[in-house]
Amino acid sequence: MNRVGRAPMYQQIAEALRQQIADGTLAAGAQLPTEAELTDLYEVGRGTVRQGLTLLVNEGLVVPTRPRGYFVRKREPMVFRPQAEFRKRPYSVEMDAFVTEHSADGRSPRQMIEVAIMEPPQDIAKRLQLEDGQLVAVRRRIRWLDGEPFNLNDSYFPLDLVSESEILRPDDISRGANEVLAELGYRQVRALDELYVRMPTPDEARRLELGAGTPVAYHICTGYTENGQPVRVAVTVLPGDRHVITYERKREASEDAQ
Amino acid sequence: MNRVGRAPMYQQIAEALRQQIADGTLAAGAQLPTEAELTDLYEVGRGTVRQGLTLLVNEGLVVPTRPRGYFVRKREPMVFRPQAEFRKRPYSVEMDAFVTEHSADGRSPRQMIEVAIMEPPQDIAKRLQLEDGQLVAVRRRIRWLDGEPFNLNDSYFPLDLVSESEILRPDDISRGANEVLAELGYRQVRALDELYVRMPTPDEARRLELGAGTPVAYHICTGYTENGQPVRVAVTVLPGDRHVITYERKREASEDAQ
DNA sequence: CGCAGGACATTGTCCAGTCAATGCGAGCAA
DNA sequence: TTGCTCGCATTGACTGGACAATGTCCTGCG
Numbered sequence: 001m002n003r004v005g006r007a008p009m010y011q012q013i014a015e016a017l018r019q020q021i022a023d024g025t026l027a028a029g030a031q032l033p034t035e036a037e038l039t040d041l042y043e044v045g046r047g048t049v050r051q052g053l054t055l056l057v058n059e060g061l062v063v064p065t066r067p068r069g070y071f072v073r074k075r076e077p078m079v080f081r082p083q084a085e086f087r088k089r090p091y092s093v094e095m096d097a098f099v100t101e102h103s104a105d106g107r108s109p110r111q112m113i114e115v116a117i118m119e120p121p122q123d124i125a126k127r128l129q130l131e132d133g134q135l136v137a138v139r140r141r142i143r144w145l146d147g148e149p150f151n152l153n154d155s156y157f158p159l160d161l162v163s164e165s166e167i168l169r170p171d172d173i174s175r176g177a178n179e180v181l182a183e184l185g186y187r188q189v190r191a192l193d194e195l196y197v198r199m200p201t202p203d204e205a206r207r208l209e210l211g212a213g214t215p216v217a218y219h220i221c222t223g224y225t226e227n228g229q230p231v232r233v234a235v236t237v238l239p240g241d242r243h244v245i246t247y248e249r250k251r252e253a254s255e256d257a258q
Numbered sequence: 259m260n261r262v263g264r265a266p267m268y269q270q271i272a273e274a275l276r277q278q279i280a281d282g283t284l285a286a287g288a289q290l291p292t293e294a295e296l297t298d299l300y301e302v303g304r305g306t307v308r309q310g311l312t313l314l315v316n317e318g319l320v321v322p323t324r325p326r327g328y329f330v331r332k333r334e335p336m337v338f339r340p341q342a343e344f345r346k347r348p349y350s351v352e353m354d355a356f357v358t359e360h361s362a363d364g365r366s367p368r369q370m371i372e373v374a375i376m377e378p379p380q381d382i383a384k385r386l387q388l389e390d391g392q393l394v395a396v397r398r399r400i401r402w403l404d405g406e407p408f409n410l411n412d413s414y415f416p417l418d419l420v421s422e423s424e425i426l427r428p429d430d431i432s433r434g435a436n437e438v439l440a441e442l443g444y445r446q447v448r449a450l451d452e453l454y455v456r457m458p459t460p461d462e463a464r465r466l467e468l469g470a471g472t473p474v475a476y477h478i479c480t481g482y483t484e485n486g487q488p489v490r491v492a493v494t495v496l497p498g499d500r501h502v503i504t505y506e507r508k509r510e511a512s513e514d515a516q
Numbered sequence: 517c518g519c520a521g522g523a524c525a526t527t528g529t530c531c532a533g534t535c536a537a538t539g540c541g542a543g544c545a546a
Numbered sequence: 547t548t549g550c551t552c553g554c555a556t557t558g559a560c561t562g563g564a565c566a567a568t569g570t571c572c573t574g575c576g
Contacts, residue, residue, distance in 0.1 A: 066528065215455050
């Protein structure tokens with residue numbers, strides 16, 4: 001265990017384990033050597049070994065499970081398809097096949113809904129083009145799959161538009177909140193999606209039961225009516241280890257020349 | 259300073275600093291107290307203070323700069339718009355405004371291109387529906403902005419389709435590789451985008467100069483011709499701290515009833 | 517047989533220290 | 547003024563220890 005090379009010892013340890021994970025020596029779900037074993041193997045202090053393991057944990061490759069040891073992480077993402085709200089079925093065979101392949105068949109879904117009326121956070125207010133003091137209704141959802149939290153979804157509506165509608169009731173709206181909004185005269189015809197990638201806040205990590213090294217996608221969708229009025233902002237927090245986000249795109253006739 | 263509460267000391271330290279960052283006491287770019295100062299302030303060992311700071315680093319909130327200290331991270335994302343390859347201009351005023359607001363005006367772009375012929379990695383081969391042994395051409399690009407690496411973009415083409423075309427030359431193709439492909443008779447009319455969110459590999463971290471706590475979006479775009487043949491797979495690695503990914507969606511007349 | 521309790525292996529938290537690496541600025545030299 | 551060197555503050559790497567927390571598993575009792 002040559003330490004003169006260059007890289008610090010803890011990085012060498014991490015790299016060796018990373019290799020074994022990459023080439024399959026350590027398969028998904030397999031247990032890594034214990035800290036004690038690595039300490040003996042590399043003839044370093046336990047702190048150094050822990051530093052190396054922490055690196056792998058923060059890369060999302062490995063999960064520490066007290067007091068059983070470290071294990072190689074598994075990844076089996078589910079499809080998240082923002083376009084589905086305007087288009088129930090994919091319109092190309094390629095997309096259809098992809099969704100089918102990563103489907104949630106046989107898994108048991110569940111969700112918790114909570115409704116509140118509040119002053120909007122700044123970024124929401126901006127996207128809804130609200131004046132100071134205007135309130136919003138928010139429907140907060142946590143979605144579960146097989147007893148594990150899967151994603152967070154908060155939908156914001158200007159309170160003016162939805163007061164006294166069923167959007168304010170914390171029940172499942174089977175035909176969708178968008179449909180209710182349409183019935184109220186605010187049919188969305190366009191949406192703007194923004195996707196940010198970052199580490200979760202401690203609060204998000206707690207609610208989604210995220211281990212260290214699990215980043216999230218932060219999806220903000222703003223829905224507009226025909227005349228350009230924003231009527232809904234949906235914020236979804238998607239753990240990176242549990243999702244693939246997909247879109248389908250079509251070239252349009254008018255855009256022919258590039 | 260109370261350690262009887264519950265949370266370990268290093269988490270309390272992290273939480274206190276996190277608070278100050280959130281409420282603006284520590285603004286973006288500001289310096290945090292040094293390890294020594296925190297050691298005195300909380301009356302704990304240096305190791306404990308470092309454990310707390312490491313937490314913040316891995317959350318992407320803070321950047322350690324040896325030997326100057328720890329600083330609050332800045333975030334100024336640039337727009338990445340996959341739809342742009344089929345549609346140069348956004349078609350709604352909302353999207354147009356958003357792109358303008360986050361534009362790269364005045365920044366100096368640069369890119370390095372490298373071309374290779376290789377056996378495709380498995381995930382690429384699968385998306386291009388290649389048989390065993392079929393080769394691909396790959397155009398690897400690193401894009402820079404203001405001297406900082408911005409993203410990695412590798413485009414794969416079945417070698418059969420592009421041999422002897424200018425796609426194999428490591429030059430900038432001003433009209434776009436897609437246009438060349440179209441001239442060769444493989445005009446893409448549909449694309450499937452997949453977005454994965456994860457921590458970077460050490461190699462990606464090195465090439466993109468990513469600090470700890472910076473996740474990446476892994477964008478895989480598969481382009482299809484009219485008859486459903488996949489002719490291009492583009493893999494883009496986007497550092498989370500430097501990008502927003504946006505899409506624009508339209509409800510279509512035929513999808514009226516949800 | 518079933519269950520309660522305890523031993524054990526393993527990671528989590530924390531301490532007190534050493535020496536290395538490095539960017540910056542003060543101060544000196546040309 | 548300009549340029550170079552060197553000291554210094556600060557983080558990085560690492561040691562070797564102690565005790566806590568917590569699933570697992572085995573033992574033994576009822």
